[in-house]
Amino acid sequence: MTFASGTALAAPPLIFRDHVKGPREQEALNMLEKTAGFLPDLPYSVAATDLNGDGVDEWIFRQDRESGCEARANCSFRVLALSEGKPISLGTISARKISLSDEKSYGVRKFFAYNDKNDDFEYSRYVWDPTTGIYLLQ
Numbered sequence: 001m002t003f004a005s006g007t008a009l010a011a012p013p014l015i016f017r018d019h020v021k022g023p024r025e026q027e028a029l030n031m032l033e034k035t036a037g038f039l040p041d042l043p044y045s046v047a048a049t050d051l052n053g054d055g056v057d058e059w060i061f062r063q064d065r066e067s068g069c070e071a072r073a074n075c076s077f078r079v080l081a082l083s084e085g086k087p088i089s090l091g092t093i094s095a096r097k098i099s100l101s102d103e104k105s106y107g108v109r110k111f112f113a114y115n116d117k118n119d120d121f122e123y124s125r126y127v128w129d130p131t132t133g134i135y136l137l138q
Helices: 022-035
Strands: 045-050 058-062 075-083 087-093 097-105 107-113 124-129 134-137
Touching: 022 045, 022 075, 022 087, 022 124, 058 097, 087 097, 087 107, 087 124
Parallel strands: 087 134
Antiparallel strands: 045 058, 058 075, 075 087, 097 107, 107 124, 124 134
């Protein structure tokens, strides 16, 4: 029996944690609290990942403002990055859950947003749009 050899590519998983690591993530959280309505008294989670392969992590923050957002497919994921040393928003994704895609748009990873309450495998794609500087629903 022979097997074809090859390299399987998989997007790195998003691993969310309940605290920030380091001053840059803290700056990003502070920005969300000032501009995006993040509430300091509510729990949040954050995942760090390199979306464009430049060796610098971007962050995905999630804070559920009400219980049961997953059942209603309206959890809010906010994507942030650094630009000239300051955190900036790269967009908001509303979904039950999200994952990274192996696919890229303009050299930046796409997101899969799982929204279908009846099909756990159905997803929408969010892609980087260089003209607006944010992720948009494809």
